Amino acid sequence: MPGRCILPFLAMLCAPAVAAPLVVDEVAPGVYVHHGAHVGIDDPARGDSANIGFVVGERCVAVIDTGGSRRTGTALRATIAATTQRPICYVINTHAHFDHVLGNAAFVAEGTEFVGHVQLAAALDASRGYFAERFAAELDGPPGDVVPPTVLVDGTTSLDLGNRKLVLRAVAEAHTGADLTVYDTRTRTLWSGDLVFIERLPVLDGSLRGWLAWIDAPPAHPIERVVPGHGPVAAPWPAALDAERAYLSALLDETREAVREGRFLEDVAAEAREHPPAGWLLTEPHARNASKAFREVEWE
Numbered sequence: 388m389p390g391r392c393i394l395p396f397l398a399m400l401c402a403p404a405v406a407a408p409l410v411v412d413e414v415a416p417g418v419y420v421h422h423g424a425h426v427g428i429d430d431p432a433r434g435d436s437a438n439i440g441f442v443v444g445e446r447c448v449a450v451i452d453t454g455g456s457r458r459t460g461t462a463l464r465a466t467i468a469a470t471t472q473r474p475i476c477y478v479i480n481t482h483a484h485f486d487h488v489l490g491n492a493a494f495v496a497e498g499t500e501f502v503g504h505v506q507l508a509a510a511l512d513a514s515r516g517y518f519a520e521r522f523a524a525e526l527d528g529p530p531g532d533v534v535p536p537t538v539l540v541d542g543t544t545s546l547d548l549g550n551r552k553l554v555l556r557a558v559a560e561a562h563t564g565a566d567l568t569v570y571d572t573r574t575r576t577l578w579s580g581d582l583v584f585i586e587r588l589p590v591l592d593g594s595l596r597g598w599l600a601w602i603d604a605p606p607a608h609p610i611e612r613v614v615p616g617h618g619p620v621a622a623p624w625p626a627a628l629d630a631e632r633a634y635l636s637a638l639l640d641e642t643r644e645a646v647r648e649g650r651f652l653e654d655v656a657a658e659a660r661e662h663p664p665a666g667w668l669l670t671e672p673h674a675r676n677a678s679k680a681f682r683e684v685e686w687e
Contacts, residue, residue, distance in 0.1 A: 409462045411470070414612065414621035415574035417443040417551065419470065421463065422620045423454075423486065425587050425668050434525045435459045437486040437581075437616055441467055442571055444548020447476035451569055451578045451614075453490030456525035457532070460490020475499050477546055479555065480536065481580025481616065482563045483510035484592075485518060489525050491534035502546070503536035504557045504565035511535050540567055543607075554608065558582065561598040562591070575611040577624065585618025588667040589631055591676040595639055595683055602632050634664060642680040652681045 411419040420440035426432045434456030441450045441463075448467060453460040467475065478494045479502045481487055488511065491501065504510075511533055518526060518533055526532055538544075546553045551573050558566040562581045569578040581590070582601060591598070610624040645655045659677035663670035 409459075409466045411440060411466055412620045414614065415571070415576050418571060418574055418576050418614075419443070419466075420614050420620035421454075421466070423617060425617070427669050427671060433486065434489070437484075438614060438618070438620060439463060439487070439490070440578075440614065440620075441470075441475075442548065442551070442553065442569075443471050443473060444551035445473075446547070446549025447474050449477040449479055449546060449548055449553055449569075450475055450494060451479050452481055452487040452580065452616075453478060453494060455486035455489050455522070457490060457492050457527040458525070460493030463490060464493050473549075476548070477502050477538075478534075479503070479553075479567070479569055480507060481569070481578065481582075482566050483507055483514060484563070484581065485514075485522055485525070487580065487616070488533065489518065489522060492526075492528060492532040495534060500538050501534055501536045502538040502540065502544075502555065502567075504567045505539045505541035506565040507567070508535045508539065510563065510565045556607065558601055559597055560594040561601045562589070563593045566593070566601075570608050570610075572608070575609055576614060576621070577606075577608075577610045577612070578614045579616065581616035583613055583615035583618070583622075583627055584631055585615045585622055585627060586668050587617045588664070588670045588672055589634060589676070590672045591635075591638075591679045595635060595642075595676075595680045599632070599635050599639065602628050602635070630666070634667070637664075638676060638680050639684070642677065642684050645681065646685055652678060652685075655681050 409421045411421045414420050423437040426436050439452040439454050441448050540555045540557045544555045554570040556568045612621045613624050613627045656674045656678045660674035663673045
């Protein structure tokens with residue numbers, strides 16, 4: 388990898404406690420990614436459990452996802468300041484899950500636009516109560532601190548960072564109903580958000596068929612590497628999709644067979660809970676995935 392930056396410890400002896408330094412890998416020139424930990428939603432470290440990072444242009448910086456807590460977002464912002472003096476002009480959220488958006492509050496500043504899928508604002512509004520109940524410590528403030536997008540993407544939009552163009556593409560319902568990809572044209576790097584899981588079991592909150600359709604669709608641009616939502620900070624394309632495609636395809640096939648056999652949703656979910664798929668970390672969501680898939684294909 389081209390390089391690695393470590394945020395230096397800057398706190399004075401009598402200063403308040405600060406967020407732990409973030410390590411970022413420069414996976415391509417000007418493209419920096421912090422590796423989120425493989426931990427579940429009930430783990431105390433959940434605020435730093437997604438891949439997040441930033442892209443540096445000649446004019447300004449775009450942040451892509453901010454982590455699962457204000458603390459993580461604050462640490463990422465400090466890492467950016469230690470890497471470049473260019474201002475942050477965009478904060479882009481790839482979807483509405485807590486581990487990608489709860490750090491947004493750390494980036495509120497004049498001149499910074501928050502960018503997301505056309506359905507992202509509605510998805511965040513629907514989650515405010517859940518965030519307030521489950522993630523009060525990570526929010527470190529009122530639910531209003533879940534910062535919504537100020538720029539909505541419906542279709543495709545380009546952002547200019549200064550001699551560096553990012554292409555943002557709103558995805559039809561797949562992992563969630565508000566997925567957004569970010570493509571850096573200079574380095575042919577795709578930020579997929581949670582449309583790509585590696586090592587950790589995929590989580591289905593949108594459409595199984597839609598997710599597989601996205602995986603199998605020809606890419607709109609040549610891709611050299613993908614930054615997944617979870618897993619290594621970067622992986623070769625399209626090989627990065629292989630394990631996820633196999634899991635989701637098997638889930639669809641097995642669910643259709645269960646429906647044809649007249650089995651009940653509760654039984655399908657119980658079997659999935661008892662027999663998690665091999666080769667994945669954090670397999671607890673498999674039963675929920677099976678339930679979601681069953682409801683989707685039950686009447687097809």
